Amino acid sequence: MCVAAPGRVIEIKNNTAVIDYNGNKVNADKGIVDTKIGDWVLVHAGLIIQVLPEDEAKNMLDIFEELENL
Numbered sequence: 001m002c003v004a005a006p007g008r009v010i011e012i013k014n015n016t017a018v019i020d021y022n023g024n025k026v027n028a029d030k031g032i033v034d035t036k037i038g039d040w041v042l043v044h045a046g047l048i049i050q051v052l053p054e055d056e057a058k059n060m061l062d063i064f065e066e067l068e069n070l
Contacts, residue, residue, distance in 0.1 A: 004042040004049065005064060006057035009035055019043055 007019035007026070015030045019041060028043045035041055035048060040057035042050045052060075 002044060004044050006040045006042060006052055006060050008057075009037050009039045009041060012037060017041075017048060019048075 005021060007021040009017045010020045010025070011018035012030070012035075017028050017030050017035060019026050019028050026043070027046070028041070029047045031047050031049075033041070033048045033051060035051050040052040040054055041048045042052060
């Protein structure tokens with residue numbers, strides 16, 4: 001089972017976005033998802049699959065943090 005965590009787009013070059021996961025930077029293909037710098041996104045297998053509203057992304061991050069503390 002894979003769980004996609006939200007990350008923020010910090011750079012875009014052609015069709016590749018750099019995603020920041022709390023300081024860990026990862027490249028992801030934009031595919032057909034329309035995204036811009038500053039967007040919160042979900043990435044699966046190196047491909048952006050969804051743009052998230054900021055409040056939803058932060059809610060997910062809070063839940064993941066709670067799970068880590070169990």
